[in-house]
Amino acid sequence: MAFYVFLEWLIGLLLIAGGVFAFVGSLGMLQFKDFFMRLHGPTKGTTLGIGCILVASMIYFSVVQPGIHVQELLITLFLFITAPVTGHMLAKTGLHMHLRYTRDTRGSPPELRDEDVGQGRVARPPQPHRPASEGQQKRRWRLRR
Numbered sequence: 001m002a003f004y005v006f007l008e009w010l011i012g013l014l015l016i017a018g019g020v021f022a023f024v025g026s027l028g029m030l031q032f033k034d035f036f037m038r039l040h041g042p043t044k045g046t047t048l049g050i051g052c053i054l055v056a057s058m059i060y061f062s063v064v065q066p067g068i069h070v071q072e073l074l075i076t077l078f079l080f081i082t083a084p085v086t087g088h089m090l091a092k093t094g095l096h097m098h099l100r101y102t103r104d105t106r107g108s109p110p111e112l113r114d115e116d117v118g119q120g121r122v123a124r125p126p127q128p129h130r131p132a133s134e135g136q137q138k139r140r141w142r143l144r145r
Contacts, residue, residue, distance in 0.1 A: 020049070034099070043084060
């Protein structure tokens with residue numbers, strides 16, 4: 001009996017903490033001034049909030065139904081792996097596109113090299129020359145005639 005009361009308290013605490021983290025992350029996305037500051041809301045606060053909610057769901061369904069439910073754990077791991085990568089890619093894109101930033105955030109850190117920031121948009125790398133297939137060569141030969 002006491003074990004189930006402890007699990008209810010743990011599930012309730014995780015749900016409340018998850019809701020608070022998700023709310024603060026979403027609020028930060030609205031309140032922060034520039035693009036680089038807004039990246040922190042969804043990549044940190046909201047990710048931790050959704051993670052807490054998913055862990056609470058995993059504990060609840062493992063207690064209520066027979067067997068261990070790991071689907072929520074897999075979703076949480078996927079979320080924790082992909083959110084930082086996405087945030088990093090968005091930050092690099094913002095640097096390459098020269099998005100405006102607030103001077104208070106030190107949006108131009110000194111540790112960046114010139115090739116990381118660049119002067120314009122990043123050019124596409126040259127496409128490697130592929131030899132034409134036999135069918136393409138025959139079509140070119142017919143067009144030349």
